[in-house]
Amino acid sequence: MACIDLNADLGEGFGRWRLTDDEGLLSVVTSANVACGFHAGDPATMRRVCELAAARGVRIGAQVSYRDLAGFGRRAMDVPPAELAAEVAYQIGALEVFARAAGARVAYVKPHGALYNRVVRDEEQAAAVVEGVLLADAALPVLGLPGSRLLELAAKAGLPAVTEAFADRAYTDAGTLVPRTEEGAVVSDPEAVVGRSVELARTGSVVARSGTRIEVRARSLCLHGDTPGAVDLAHRVRRRLEATGVVVEAFA
Template sequence: MDLNADLGEGFGRWTLGDDRALLDVVTSANVACGFHAGDPETMRRTCELAAARGVAVGAHVGYRDLNGFGRRFVDVAPETLTAEVLYQLGGLDACARSAGTRVGYVKPHGALYNALVTHEAQADAVVDAVRAFDPALPVLGLPGAVWLKRAEVAGLPVRYEAFADRAYTAVGTLVDRRRPGAVLHDVGAIAARCVVLATEGRVRAIDGQLLRMPVDSICLHGDSPGAVAIARAVRSALTDAGVALGPFSGGLDRLSA
């Protein structure tokens, strides 16, 4: 099982989360590419830290929305979105290569992640960008998302993730952050549900239903209160349950690809 987290989300002198501590826990790092967060120096430094630990680097692409941290939908034209995602991939890959690694997968951020669950035009735009950059590059997202279905048809390797600390609706989508109970905080409960996800491919929805959700990766949010403690508890619980941990994308193995 892979453990991923959103990292490199500082900007200039402003920092967010404890990237160094999380990089000692996760196996894949979703690195902000400068549009919703991050800047060239932060991107390069995060890639260096990840490479030194054997952690896979993923491109965490988003809308051009620094002020809103990429959590606001942007009705951008598909051709513009394709160009912007391609730009983000190229920038991060340059930073990754200079650190002795490379971009191993793509995961959308925030509002773009949520939009691609149903927005067909933007889904096609992101798929087009990834194919133009590297048609063998894996993409990571929510099971059932339109963009992953389009990616699979386009021949891209598709991987699925679940969120350690986010509640799910009865249809398998994420509960809106504005609703009570959307974000979980009980460390023990979060770790226990991750073991069930990894060993049984199931997760309990907010209404109590047990949903089938086989996934390749579990996302640990780096900006949540107590993020490092939660991440360590999840990793420990998975290890104790006999779950082998490693990057789904092959990590540094992609250097020879």
């Protein structure tokens, strides 16, 4: 039986500014990637999202990033490995305070934006992220792209490695995400996103930008919270998945 976790990036605001409809998305997803203050988020937002997630039984994940509030964590940066490891641990630790206060725990870690894409191939940066996770909690699962250096190194270090797919992002033939700077990187048609979600969950494959079908076997499916109409789209995805016999539940 096909089984998939639905995760979304939440808490991506700062002060009075909010980007994501956290309450709406938490009624749909099974895992919440909470911004930890480096690309978005602030202490009050982190606390609020943790409380909402805990009340709804949604697992809390630390979405760690390069220190880049101005660029929303999507700009390429060169951070020394020791510094990056410390910053990853710092972000996890900050979120853990609010997760515990809400009666839950940080259940996994997922890099964001430029860091997410960098650790697909960059062994040094991937190793630094893994070191940071180990500093915070040597049992935390790490969420990432199938075949990435991050997941390979996480598994070698004894951390559970959880594969992830994106229904609203275009793929290269190599199974990596098409950079956002390129045309067609984001799939904007809602029906296409819904269809690709079912395809990924049931067949473990998707059609790349070139038209070639590629294998993308994932345990979790990301629904971007900053997409216009994100909550309605998330509901449509979940309804279609369940209607086609896919079990929607958090990864173990």
